[in-house]
Amino acid sequence: MSAVISVVVMPEPEAPLQVRRTPLPEVEPGGVLLRTLGSEVCGTDVHLWHGQLSGVPYPITPGHVSAGEVAAIGPGEAPRDVNGVPVRVGQVVTFLDVYGTCGRCWYCTVAHASTRCPRRKVYGVTMCADDGLFGGWGEYIYLAPGVHIVPLPEELDWRAFLAGGCGMPTALHAVTLGEIGFGDTVVVQGAGPVGLCAAVLAQLRGAGRVIVIGGPRVRLDAARRFGVDTVIDIGDSIAEDRIERVRALTGGRGADVTIEATGVPGAVPEGMRLTRDAGRYVVVGQYTDGGDTSFNPHLDLNRKHLDVRGCWGSDAGHVWRAVRVMARYGGLFPWTELISREYSLDRAQAALEDVARQEVVKALIVP
Numbered sequence: 001m002s003a004v005i006s007v008v009v010m011p012e013p014e015a016p017l018q019v020r021r022t023p024l025p026e027v028e029p030g031g032v033l034l035r036t037l038g039s040e041v042c043g044t045d046v047h048l049w050h051g052q053l054s055g056v057p058y059p060i061t062p063g064h065v066s067a068g069e070v071a072a073i074g075p076g077e078a079p080r081d082v083n084g085v086p087v088r089v090g091q092v093v094t095f096l097d098v099y100g101t102c103g104r105c106w107y108c109t110v111a112h113a114s115t116r117c118p119r120r121k122v123y124g125v126t127m128c129a130d131d132g133l134f135g136g137w138g139e140y141i142y143l144a145p146g147v148h149i150v151p152l153p154e155e156l157d158w159r160a161f162l163a164g165g166c167g168m169p170t171a172l173h174a175v176t177l178g179e180i181g182f183g184d185t186v187v188v189q190g191a192g193p194v195g196l197c198a199a200v201l202a203q204l205r206g207a208g209r210v211i212v213i214g215g216p217r218v219r220l221d222a223a224r225r226f227g228v229d230t231v232i233d234i235g236d237s238i239a240e241d242r243i244e245r246v247r248a249l250t251g252g253r254g255a256d257v258t259i260e261a262t263g264v265p266g267a268v269p270e271g272m273r274l275t276r277d278a279g280r281y282v283v284v285g286q287y288t289d290g291g292d293t294s295f296n297p298h299l300d301l302n303r304k305h306l307d308v309r310g311c312w313g314s315d316a317g318h319v320w321r322a323v324r325v326m327a328r329y330g331g332l333f334p335w336t337e338l339i340s341r342e343y344s345l346d347r348a349q350a351a352l353e354d355v356a357r358q359e360v361v362k363a364l365i366v367p
Contacts, residue, residue, distance in 0.1 A: 003023060003024060004021050004022065004023050004024070005021070005022060005023075005024055005138065005139040005140050006019055006020070006021055006022075006138065006139050006345055006367070007019070007020055007022055007061050007129070007133060007135070007137065007138030007139065007140075007345075008020075008061060008062065008063075008135075008137035008138060008345050008348045008365070009059045009060070009061055009129045010048060010049060010058065010059060010060050010061070010062055010129075011058060011059045012051075012058045012059070013048075013049065013050060013051030013058070014049065014050065014051065016349060017348050017349045017352065019345050019346055019348075020129075022133070024133075024140060025132060025133065025142055027072050027073065027074040027075075027142075028074050028145065029074045029075055029076040029077075029145070030074055030076070030079050030144075030145030030146070031073075031074040031079075031142065031143060031144055031145050032070055032072070032073055032074070032079060032087060032142075032143040032147070032149065033070075033071045033072040033073075033140055033141075033142055033143070034066075034068030034069065034070060034071060034093070034140060034141040034142075034143060035068055035069045035070075035071040035139070035140055036066060036067075036068045036136060036138060036139055036140060036141055036367050037066075037067045037068050037069060037092065037158045037366070038066065038067055038136075038158060038159065038162050038342075038364045038365065038366045038367075039063035039065065039066035039067075039124075039135075039136025039137055039162070039364065039365045040063070040065050040066070040136075040162050040165035040166065040362065040363070040364055040365075041062075041063075041343075041348075041351045041352060041355050041362075041363040041364065041365060042064075042065070042165060042166055042167065042193060042355065043192060043193075043263060043287075043355065044064065044125065044166070044287060045062045045063075045124075045352060045355065046352065046355055046356045047287070047288045048060070048062060048125065049352055049356070052288040052289065052290075053125065053288055054289075055126055056125065056126060057126060057127070057128040058128075059128065059129045059130065060124065060125070060126075060127065060128060060129050060134075060135060061124065061129045061133065061134060061135025061136075061137055061138055062124045062125075062135050062136070062137050062348075062352075063123070063124040063135040063136025063137040063138075063141075063365060064097035064122055064123050064124035064125055064135070064136065064166060065094070065097055065136070065162070065165045065166040066094065066095075066123075066136030066141055066162075067092065067093070067094045067152060067158035067161055067162055068092070068093065068094075068140075068141055069090060069091070069092050069093075070087055070088065070089050070090060070091045070092075070093060071089065071140065072089065073087060073088075073089060074145075079145065079149065080149075081093065081149040081150060081151050082148055082149065082150050082316055082320055083151065085151070087149055087151075091151060092151070092152045092158055093149050093150060093151050093152060094149075094150050094152060094158075094161060094319065094323070095123075095143055095147050095148060095149045095150060095319075096147070096148035096150070096314075096315065096316045096319050097122050097123040097124060097125070097166070098114075098115070098120055098121070098122055098123075098148075098313070098315065098316075099120075099121045099122070099123060099127070099144060099146070099147055100117075100119045100120060100121040100146070101114045101117040101119065101120050102117055102119045105117055105118060105119070114315050115312050115313040115314070115315060116312070123135060123136070123141075124136055124137075132144075136365065137345065137348055137365045138345070138367065139345075139367045148316040148319070150316070150319050150320055150323055152323060153323070153327045155327050155330065156323065156326055156327040156330065157336070159336050159339065159364070160326060160330060160335040160336050161323065161326055161335075162339075162362075162364055163335040163336050163337075163338040163339050163362055164193070164197055164322060164326055164335060164338070165193055165362065166193075166194075166314075167192070167193030167194040167195075167196070167197045168193075168197045168322040168325070168326065169314035169318035169319045169321070169322040170194050170197075170284060170311075170313065170314050170318070171194050171195075171197035171198040171200075171201055171259075171261070171284070172197070172201055172314070172318050172321055172322050172325070173284070173311055173313070173314045173315075173318045174194075174198055174259050174261070174282045174284040174311045175198055175201040175202060175205060175259065175282075177282050177309045177311050178202075178257040178259055178280050178282045178309070179257070179280060180202050180205040180206065180207055180256075180257050181205075181206065181256070182206035182208070183206065183207070183208035184202075184206070184207050184208060184255075184256035184257055185207070185208060185209040185210075185211070185249070185250050185255050185256050185257075186199075186202040186207045186209070186210050186211070186255060186256065186257045186258070186259065187211045187212075187213065187246055187255035187257075187258040187259070187271075187274050187275070188202070188210065188211070188212045188213070188214075188258075188259050188261060189213050189214065189258065189259065189260045189261060189262050189267050189270070189271050189274075189285070190212075190213070190214050190260065190261035190262035190263070190267070190285055191212050191213075191214030191215060191219035191220055191222070191223055191231075192214070192219065192261065192262075192358075192361075193338070193361070193362055194261040194284060194285065195212060195214060195223075195259070195261035195262075195285075196212075196219070196222060196223060196226060196338065196361070198259045198261055198284075199212050199223060199226065199227075199228050200226055200227070200333055201325070202257075202259075203227050204325065204329065207257075209229045209230070209249065209250075210227070210228050210229050210230075211228070211229065211230045211231075211232065211246060211249065211255070212228045212230070212231050212232070213231075213232045213234060213242055213274075214231075214232075214233075214234060214262070215233050215234050215235050215358075216235070216358055217233070218340070218358075218359070218360070218361060219358070219361055220233060222337070222338060222361050225337065226333055227333075230249065232245055232246075239270045239273075242270070242274070243270070243273050243274055246274050250276065253276040253277070254273075254274055254275050254276035254277075254279060255274055255275050255276060255279060256275075256276060256279050256280070257275070257279060257280045257281075257282070258271045258272075258274050258275040258279070258280075258281045258282070259282045259284060260281070260282065260283045260284060260285050260286070261284055261285040262285045263285045263286060263287065263288065263290060264285075264290060265286065265290045265291050265292065265293035266293050267285070268283060268286070268293055268295070269293055269294065269295035269300060271283070272295055272300040272301065272304070272306060272308070273300060275304075275306060277303075277304045277305055277306070278304070278305045278306070278307070279304075279306060279307070280306075280307045280308075280309065281306060281307065281308045281309070282308075282309045282310075282311055283308065283309070283310050283311065284310075284311040284312075287312075338361045338362045339361070339362045339363075339364055340354075340359075340360035340361045340362060340363060341354065341360055341363050341364075342363075342364045342365075342366045343363060343364070343365055343366070344365075344366065344367065345365065345367050348365055351363045351365060
């Protein structure tokens, strides 16, 4: 193990990424050092680059969902994974990117909404690169004591897991909130990783029809390969046409469940109108402040008796369940087909720009 390793650093918004050399840290009791196998590049990283998230302590090392091999464990008793099993050197694992959730505040204890804990920090997002190896775009990642470690089973290759990346546990959270039932028609707004994962999970929940609205073509082609019944290209349609198309496919009613995974504010009122009366609408894509939008409270919400549910992030349970689902259904859904390209550390800038231009379905940083 070399004493000095390479990491990618995002020094500030809109600035070019840098590759820096930094010493490996000493591993404290309860800590774990991972040799990075791979880390995803997702839309959140693009938002970080454009300075669209608040409270980001630049410089940061991006990469909030990663897989690695345990290279070293701190002295004393080995930390345990989420299954309660001691972590061992050589094991391939992932981890919940959220760190520092207190477990004692009102949100953690009363509301059972750990994603809203005020002490919540996120690897690759709200942890400074000057403080340590707290992002996946580097040769090693340091897991501080208390990080939730999730082992990857032998039947789930780490690349297959990262093909879903943060999109899978996020989508799992959204689909669970949507309470999709057998035979339901589900509309997914957005064909990025979250939307594609939601479309897969909707099928596994028993949906009778799954419709994906989005673009570009490379992502819609992936949606078709992964079992989606109907795709609607936003580049070839306007909102009114999309609403009429969905109603024509549902006996004039609209979708039983709609999941918004676009990040575009204007998609929200459209999604409300895509959903049938007394249906459920889950908004998961508005992770950053993209601006205002408007809807008619009487026509779009109240008279429709519409159930609208906001979904923010994911917790350790969602990651654990995502791993189990991907391991179980890898034969049905060839996850690695979602990976368009892999990039070395010195090509991280190109990876970021390719994701920003939506030229890829999933991009990975592989040191």
